[in-house]
Amino acid sequence: xxxxxxxxxxxxxxxxxxxxxxxxxxxxxxxxxxxxxxxxxxxxxxxxxxxxxxxxxxxxxxxxxxxxxxxxxxxxxxxxxxxxxxxxxxxxxxxxxxxxxxxxxxxxxxxxxxxxxxxxxxxxxxxxxxxxxxxxxxxxxxxxxxxxxxxxxxxxxxxxxxxxxxxxxxxxxxxxxxxxxxxxxxxxxxxxxxxxxxxxxxxxxxxxxxxxxxxxxxxxxxxxxxxxxxxxxxxxxxxxxxxxxxxxxxxxxxxxxxxxxxxxx
Amino acid sequence: xxxxxxxxxxxxxxxxxxxxxxxxxxxxxxxxxxxxxxxxxxxxxxxxxxxxxxxxxxxxxxxxxxxxxxxxxxxxxxxxxxxxxxxxxxxxxxxxxxxxxxxxxxxxxxxxxxxxxxxxxxxxxxxxxxxxxxxxxxxxxxxxxxxxxxxxxxxxxxxxxxxxxxxxxxxxxxxxxxxxxxxxxxxxxxxxxxxxxxxxxxxxxxxxxxxxxxxxxxxxxxxxxxxxxxxxxxxxxxxxxxxxxxxxxxxxxxxxxxxxxxxxxxxxxxxxxxxxxxxxxxxxxxxxxxxxxxxxxxxxxxxxxxxxxxxxxxxxxxxxxxxxxxxxxxxxxxxxxxxx
Numbered sequence: 351x352x353x354x355x356x357x358x359x360x361x362x363x364x365x366x367x368x369x370x371x372x373x374x375x376x377x378x379x380x381x382x383x384x385x386x387x388x389x390x391x392x393x394x395x396x397x398x399x400x401x402x403x404x405x406x407x408x409x410x411x412x413x414x415x416x417x418x419x420x421x422x423x424x425x426x427x428x429x430x431x432x433x434x435x436x437x438x439x440x441x442x443x444x445x446x447x448x449x450x451x452x453x454x455x456x457x458x459x460x461x462x463x464x465x466x467x468x469x470x471x472x473x474x475x476x477x478x479x480x481x482x483x484x485x486x487x488x489x490x491x492x493x494x495x496x497x498x499x500x501x502x503x504x505x506x507x508x509x510x511x512x513x514x515x516x517x518x519x520x521x522x523x524x525x526x527x528x529x530x531x532x533x534x535x536x537x538x539x540x541x542x543x544x545x546x547x548x549x550x551x552x553x554x555x556x557x558x559x560x561x562x563x564x565x566x567x568x569x570x571x572x573x574x575x576x577x578x579x580x581x582x583x584x585x586x587x588x589x590x591x592x593x594x595x596x597x598x599x600x601x602x603x604x605x606x607x608x609x610x611x612x613x614x615x
Numbered sequence: 616x617x618x619x620x621x622x623x624x625x626x627x628x629x630x631x632x633x634x635x636x637x638x639x640x641x642x643x644x645x646x647x648x649x650x651x652x653x654x655x656x657x658x659x660x661x662x663x664x665x666x667x668x669x670x671x672x673x674x675x676x677x678x679x680x681x682x683x684x685x686x687x688x689x690x691x692x693x694x695x696x697x698x699x700x701x702x703x704x705x706x707x708x709x710x711x712x713x714x715x716x717x718x719x720x721x722x723x724x725x726x727x728x729x730x731x732x733x734x735x736x737x738x739x740x741x742x743x744x745x746x747x748x749x750x751x752x753x754x755x756x757x758x759x760x761x762x763x764x765x766x767x768x769x770x771x772x773x774x775x776x777x778x779x780x781x782x783x784x785x786x787x788x789x790x791x792x793x794x795x796x797x798x799x800x801x802x803x804x805x806x807x808x809x810x811x812x813x814x815x816x817x818x819x820x821x822x823x824x825x826x827x828x829x830x831x832x833x834x835x836x837x838x839x840x841x842x843x844x845x846x847x848x849x850x851x852x853x854x855x856x857x858x859x860x861x862x863x864x865x866x867x868x869x870x871x872x873x874x875x876x877x878x879x880x881x882x883x884x885x886x887x888x889x890x891x892x893x894x895x896x897x898x899x900x901x902x903x904x905x906x907x908x909x910x911x912x913x914x915x916x917x918x919x920x921x922x923x924x925x926x927x928x929x930x931x932x933x934x935x936x937x938x939x940x941x942x943x944x945x946x947x948x949x950x951x952x953x954x955x
Binding site for chain 1 (some may be wrong): 628664683686688689690711712721736740768
């Protein structure tokens with residue numbers, strides 16, 4: 351059986367080879383990176399246009415919105431880079447190809463997810479970091495070491511929430527023949543994440559906090575750095591929610607893996 | 616010690632009875648109307664280390680279900696199943712260490728990686744030491760000349776090359792048992808022969824147990840000493856291949872397209888064959904597709920050449936094909952008492 355250290359070693363071995371292989375499709379990498387860049391830019395442009403006609407959004411300034419969005423871009427990167435395979439789960443299940451993941455002496459989720467590594471997500475991560483730095487300079491935020499550590503922890507928690515939402519939606523393929531609508535829905539809901547939860551009404555605010563905790567993806571963490579005075583005590587729950595949600599997601603995945611019987615032969 | 620021990624093993628699936636139309640679909644949503652399909656129905660068998668066992672049967676007979684239980688993917692509904700003394704379903708990871716699995720239609724190599732990199736990753740997964748790894752690859756190179764393929768990505772390989780690499784990969788960690796599922800499907804004759812001799816050599820030098828599921832009776836004849844035939848979830852035959860070999864070997868089916876075919880032609884053919892070759896001629900006639908007539912001949916009793924010559928001179932035949940007996944026909948013959 352593999353130890354944690356061996357899993358990590360194996361992961362680097364597989365990804366190094368995978369990236370080498372992907373480098374052959376340089377055009378693919380460049381075009382999709384540019385595409386990703388522009389799609390982020392489009393969201394930012396919406397902010398700019400929006401703030402041209404209104405002075406603030408429920409009390410939040412443009413730069414604060416940019417900061418929240420930058421945080422979101424960073425938090426979503428691990429999901430995009432490391433868990434990209436989740437988008438292909440339904441094809442593997444439909445074709446019966448998924449059966450191969452049972453035959454290796456490895457954790458099945460590890461084996462499955464390690465088969466893809468999304469390079470273009472790295473571009474997004476870099477853009478997110480740059481944007482976070484820019485907005486925090488413009489906002490005059492200071493970053494003592496303690497705050498940086500909290501930032502890292504907050505990013506980690508938010509990433510776990512995003513990964514959980516994607517993997518849970520993807521896992522529906524174990525039971526549902528066409529799981530695309532479920533994935534599309536999860537992908538859509540996630541788009542609410544870079545907005546201040548306070549702009550939503552009661553029902554949505556409740557749902558985005560407790561049912562589908564996308565408030566924890568960007569808003570509650572960003573609030574800590576932007577307006578520590580207004581911070582909701584919920585922020586301190588973020589790591590718990592991230593870890594708890596991922597544990598639940600892993601259970602769902604495991605249930606799917608165990609209940610799936612595969613196609614004929 | 617017995618490697619695989621199976622006693623009264625069963626697996627049933629609950630399947631929803633679906634209804635027709637939109638109304639039916641809505642009904643199905645809330646329906647508790649299930650039927651039980653008995654995919655594997657109380658089979659018992661023991662497999663010893665070093666055996667090559669042909670596990671065969673028609674489509675839907677329960678072959679894959681059994682293999683999936685042996686490899687720890689499916690949980691048996693009832694019965695005892697032990698591989699190397701352990702229950703596969705409860706010890707998937709540990710069992711995977713001593714098993715190798717090859718699928719004819721799907722590769723388990725990393726699709727975008729050069730073949731040798733896939734091997735290196737497997738080396739890490741199974742913790743194969745460098746010496747054994749080198750020895751193994753050296754041996755494969757000697758047997759089938761694999762080195763030329765090392766730098767190619769798996770997706771650029773031909774089906775036959777890929778199969779050779781997949782088999783290499785499955786033996787890399789020196790497993791105790793290897794499951795081969797249709798290893799020669801879709802391959803041409805020369806590569807088939809190569810793969811068969813490779814499997815035999817591996818079994819001989821390493822005493823690896825091999826469980827082969829296939830539709831290709833040629834594979835079974837070439838590789839297996841023991842054969843297990845399964846149909847409708849039950850074992851029909853388990854024993855020496857020699858006894859069954861007569862069935863595969865002796866029977867040939869003559870497919871004929873007879874000009875101006877009618878019901879009467881079939882009756883006439885039947886009568887005249889009986890007239891010419893006597894009552895115990897071992898020939899059965901069946902009408903299969905639209906215009907093909909199947910004449911199945913037991914060559915032990917009547918030479919195929921004689922029957923063909925007789926038909927050609929007495930009937931106007933437009934087209935003719937000779938085929939080996941199919942899996943379905945073997946099973947039918949066993950039901951008819953061919954092995955009794």
